[in-house]
Amino acid sequence: MTGQDSPPAQPLSRETPRQDRYFIFVVLTLTAITYLGTLRFNFVYDDHGIITDNPFIKSWQYVPRYFVSSAWKHLLPLAAGSYYRPVFLTWVRVNYALFNIHPFGWHATSVLLHLLVTWLVYLVICKITGRPGPGCLTALIFGVHPIHHEVVAWICGSTESLFAALLLASFLAYLNAQEGHRTQWMIISCGLYGLALFSKETGIVLPALVFAHCWVAEGPGVVRDAPEYARRFARAFASIVFYIPIALIYLGVRFKVLGGFGTHATKVSAPVWLWTMPSVLLAYVKHWLLPIRLAEFYDIFVQVRPDPWHTILPGLVLLAIAAAIWAARGHLGARDTGYAVAWILIPLLPALDIAVFRADELVHDRYFYVPSLGASLLIALSIEAMSKRGSKAFGQPLRLLTAGLALALLLALATVRATSFWANDYTLFTRGNQIAPQNVTARNNLSLEWLKAGQIEEAQTMLERTMREHPDDWLTTYNVSRVQYMKKEYPEAEISSRRAIQLVPDLPDPYVTLGQMQLKTNRLGDALNNMRRAVELNPYDPRLHTVYGIVLEASRDCTAAMIQFDAALKLNPGDAYTQLGIARCRAADHSRTKSDPEQR
Numbered sequence: 001m002t003g004q005d006s007p008p009a010q011p012l013s014r015e016t017p018r019q020d021r022y023f024i025f026v027v028l029t030l031t032a033i034t035y036l037g038t039l040r041f042n043f044v045y046d047d048h049g050i051i052t053d054n055p056f057i058k059s060w061q062y063v064p065r066y067f068v069s070s071a072w073k074h075l076l077p078l079a080a081g082s083y084y085r086p087v088f089l090t091w092v093r094v095n096y097a098l099f100n101i102h103p104f105g106w107h108a109t110s111v112l113l114h115l116l117v118t119w120l121v122y123l124v125i126c127k128i129t130g131r132p133g134p135g136c137l138t139a140l141i142f143g144v145h146p147i148h149h150e151v152v153a154w155i156c157g158s159t160e161s162l163f164a165a166l167l168l169a170s171f172l173a174y175l176n177a178q179e180g181h182r183t184q185w186m187i188i189s190c191g192l193y194g195l196a197l198f199s200k201e202t203g204i205v206l207p208a209l210v211f212a213h214c215w216v217a218e219g220p221g222v223v224r225d226a227p228e229y230a231r232r233f234a235r236a237f238a239s240i241v242f243y244i245p246i247a248l249i250y251l252g253v254r255f256k257v258l259g260g261f262g263t264h265a266t267k268v269s270a271p272v273w274l275w276t277m278p279s280v281l282l283a284y285v286k287h288w289l290l291p292i293r294l295a296e297f298y299d300i301f302v303q304v305r306p307d308p309w310h311t312i313l314p315g316l317v318l319l320a321i322a323a324a325i326w327a328a329r330g331h332l333g334a335r336d337t338g339y340a341v342a343w344i345l346i347p348l349l350p351a352l353d354i355a356v357f358r359a360d361e362l363v364h365d366r367y368f369y370v371p372s373l374g375a376s377l378l379i380a381l382s383i384e385a386m387s388k389r390g391s392k393a394f395g396q397p398l399r400l401l402t403a404g405l406a407l408a409l410l411l412a413l414a415t416v417r418a419t420s421f422w423a424n425d426y427t428l429f430t431r432g433n434q435i436a437p438q439n440v441t442a443r444n445n446l447s448l449e450w451l452k453a454g455q456i457e458e459a460q461t462m463l464e465r466t467m468r469e470h471p472d473d474w475l476t477t478y479n480v481s482r483v484q485y486m487k488k489e490y491p492e493a494e495i496s497s498r499r500a501i502q503l504v505p506d507l508p509d510p511y512v513t514l515g516q517m518q519l520k521t522n523r524l525g526d527a528l529n530n531m532r533r534a535v536e537l538n539p540y541d542p543r544l545h546t547v548y549g550i551v552l553e554a555s556r557d558c559t560a561a562m563i564q565f566d567a568a569l570k571l572n573p574g575d576a577y578t579q580l581g582i583a584r585c586r587a588a589d590h591s592r593t594k595s596d597p598e599q600r
Contacts, residue, residue, distance in 0.1 A: 020136065023401075024119065024122050024139065027122070027139050027143055028115050028118060028119060028143070030140070030143065030408060030412060031114065031115060031143035032111060032115060033412075034412040034415050035111045035114065035152050035153070035415070037416060037419065037420065038107050038110070038111065038152060038153045038419055038422070039104055039107045040107075040423070041103060041107055041424070042103050042423065042424045043103050043106075043155065044154060044422060044428050045154065045156070045425065045445070046156040047103075047154070049075050050071070050092060050156050051092065051101065051155065051156075052101055053075070053541075054074050054092075055074060055572055056073075056089075057089070057093045060097075062093075063090060063093060066086035066090060067086040067198075067257075069081075070082070070084055070258055071084065071085045071089060073540070074538075076507070076538075077537070077538055077540060081257075081263070082258070082262040082356060083201075084201065084253075084254045085159060085198065085199060086198050087166075087195055087198040087199040088162055088163075088200065091158075091162055095109055106155045107155065110152055110153075110154075110155055110157070110161070111152060113161040113165060114143070114151065114152045114161050117142075117164045117168065118139050118143040119139070120164075120165060120168035120169060121135075121138060121139045121143075121373050121376070122135045122138070123135070123168075123172055124168055124171060124172055124175070124373075125373075125377060125380075128175065128213065128339050129339070133400060134336070134377060136404075137379075137380035137383060137384065138373070138376045138377045138379075138380040140404055140408045141376040141411065142373055142376040144408050144412040145291065145376065145411050145415065146291035146414040146417075147288050147291055147294065147365045147368055147369075148366075148369060148372065148415070149365065149415060149418035149419045149421075149422065150296065150365050150366040150422075151366050153418075154296075154422055157366050159200050160200070161369065162200070163196050163202065163203050164369055164370050166192050166193075166195045166196035166203065167193075167196045167203050167206055167370065170189045170192035170193045170206055171189075171209060171213075173186070173188040173189035173192060174189045174210055177189060186242055190243060190246055193243055193246055194250065197246070197247070202347070202350040202351075202370075204247060204250070204350070205347050205350065206243060207244065208346045208349075209346050209347070210240050211236045211237065211240050212338075213239075213339065213342070214235060214236035215232065215233075215236045216338035216339055216342060218235075264355040264356060265356060265357055266302060266354065266356075266357060266358065266359045267355070268302060268354055268355040272302060272304055273354065275303040275304070275305060275306050275307070275310075275311045276302050276303045276362070277352065278310070278311050278312075278314035278315040279300055279311065279314050280354065280362055280363055281318055282314035282317055282318060283300055283363045284348070284363065284368050285317075291414055291418065292414065294365060294418045294435075295431050295434070295435035295436065296432050296442070297360070297361075297432040297433075297436040297441060298363050298436050298439070299360075299435075299436040299437070299438045300362050301359060301362070302354070302359050325337065325378070328382075331385055332378075332382060332385055333381060336377070339374070340374045340375070340377040340378045340381065341374060341378075343373045344371045344374035344375055345371070347371045347373075347374075348367070348368065351364075351367035360438070360439045360440055361441065379407075383400055383407075384400055386399070387399035387400035387403060425445070426449045426452075426453070428445075429442055429446035429449055432446070433446045440470055440473055441475075443462055443463075444463070444466070444475050444476055444479055446462070447463050447466075447483075448479065451482070456487065459483055460480070460483045460484075463479050463480045463483060464480060467480055473503075474500055474503040477500040477503060478496070478497070478513070481496035481497040481499075481510065481513050484496055485513055490517050490521060494517050494518075497510045497513045497517070498514065506537060507537065508538045508541070509534075511531070511533045511534040511537070512530070512534045514530045515529075515530035515534070516547075518530065519551060524554065524555055527551050528555060531544075531547060532548065534547075539567075540571065542567075542572035542575060542578070543572075545565070546564070546565065546568040546577060546578045546581065549561040549564030549565045549578070549581050553585055558585035561581065561585055562582065565578050569582075
């Protein structure tokens, strides 16, 4: 025996004790109060692209498209996609049908999703440990932890809580299958697994979690001979065979729709990945253990060679933490500790494929949403181990309840502050630039917010500095052209727009800016060519059709302009700006008809 095993998990009574119902009600109430302030927040960041500027969530007729295209097809139709999430887009469509573009309802459903996940965390932990104490405390810590600020306060972050709810429900159904009615529960588990996969690709990890559960449940601290290990492996593998066909079907559909399994945004060799991992992993540990400087962006970059501060020291800290968990497993319970470690590491694995991220986007707190279940369980086990003696309340040791609630209140206060920066784009990107001043995405977005606020000089200064540091960054170059256009520096703006097109020729925005400048300088033919090219690159953007229609109208081709205006209205019915263009064209046609007797 290498460590003290936890007592085997006993099936919980289907009749939940009244005190446990009270406690989980308190947990969910405290969690809801913690995130109550998010209900007044606006749409921010990717919410604009996925919700307010997405024509395909505005009608049920487009739902079949979600299953045959990438999630960003409407904005990047020619780009190779990495995000295939039809169930999430269906969730977005349902929210749009209920709330239109009023953010209050969207934020309410985001909070409700997090409450559902918190409740499922409670049920899963109660099942695998066989005790309600760790379940309640784990759910309490999970529910109010600040590291979930992205997932709950940001509407687009709810892709994590949606897939997590389906993943945990599938795992819970698997646990129920071990207690009886196996066929029915496994059918339910497999169905929920499929929905989790089509919500977010990271749902692929469920079979690994099931395998780990079966393996750990056998007794993680017991030394056995090779034949027994083989039988143990065979039993664990048998528990996942039903999930494998579903995973293969999903991968096949994903490959067909995206033309591959995904794209790589950053070149990362095996050694570079190895040198970078310590700083990435330590960032998640630090944000979870000391959640005081949280943001959407962090200055954590790819390490091309071993570095004392970003590779060696973080590696030593991680080894020390691993050694401490190993040493404490006998005190905490080897089996329960094994469950906790599995739930930390396995769901985190997809986020460690850093090649799919931009070089300055390696770490996001939302990727630790499901792993936070395992981390919360570790803390719950630690508090439980220190609170076994003494008087009880609600059926639990009073010390455990006191320590848990005190920790939860501290975390809740930190969460209120962490979520406050998501109130609007200006506060979000200001915070991002404060925490990650080298992050190019934060700089670009903050510069655009400065432009909206009339701080043109500040925006130009930051963008030009960023362009000097990152001359091949397409977005920075394009944004510089926008600032120059606003300042009527047309020759400079044209140079920047052409440079942006040279860097990434398949995105429409620089063509629009270039066309607008050409229209201002009376080069109507060139403006028409660039507007036409923009529409060809993205025929799904109603604004491009409207702008192209206006340029056609300026060239006195109202017949062609009306075609573009009609296309815009099909994608965005009722758009006032487009309707004005239609009215102008109709008035012009009517005027010509009255003045030309042959057309009467």
